[in-house]
Amino acid sequence: MRYLSNGILTINMKKSYTHLFFDLDDTLWDFSKNSDNALRRLFSEYRLDTYFESYEYFHSIYLLKNSSLWDLYGQGAITKSYLSYERFAYPLRVVGIENSDLVNALGRDYLSFTSSGTVLISGAIELLESLKDRYVLSILSNGFKEVQYLKLKNSDLLKYFRYIILSEEVGVLKPSRIIFDESLKISNCSVGKALMIGDNFESDVKGSLACGWDAIYFNRFNEVINERTNGIIEVNDLTSIKLLL
Secondary structure: OEOOOOOHHHHHOOOOOOEEEEOOEOOOEOHHHHHHHHHHHHHHHOOHHHOOOOHHHHHHHHHHHHHHHHHHHHOOOOOHHHHHHHHHHHHHHHOOOOOHHHHHHHHHHHHHHHHOOOOEOOOHHHHHHHHOOOOEEEEEEOOOHHHHHHHHHHOOOHHHOOEEEEHHHHOOOOOOHHHHHHHHHHHOOOHHHEEEEEOOHHHHHHHHHOOOOEEEEEOOOOOOOOOOOOOEEEEOOHHHHHHHO
């Protein structure tokens, strides 16, 4: 466990939080693995090896484009429907294929296959079991609403959370202050009682800190963060969080 702050929060970590807000994707639900499984299934069922020399080649193009599209979506520069279409249209375009029917089918089935995924981050259930009777637990996620609820239900996570707060339903994405303020209203929580737990430094951590919350940064892949920001703790596994709360 490494600390990004000056250590002051480690003394106060057991202060009287009443509400814990969890990001979902790659914090509790293993988006990386479930998405990879879904994409591999698409590659096989739609015989994409007809167009791409390997799954790895297709996947590398998809990942880069999808990441850039989500950045644009977060800025409000593109729509959800454009993101959903273009992330499959672009890889096909790279190999000279223009086929809107195929693109739409890939987009539809990707959401279906992904939302049925049940791979969780190691320690997720154990952590939630240890917290469920002591805190009000909520999901605070930027994911698409039609798949986030299914992910929670299919992976048996839904029962742990009193509130599900999604950016698409609020109308803005993390790190906007609006979604954090709205989360407090929905859950009847005050700023000093709220703790955010997430894997994205910009949207989860910096977004919540800017609104006066405390935060735990789940740095699962040990990304190097050059910023030093007071009020957060960095952990590399979910088990460490059990020791803090």
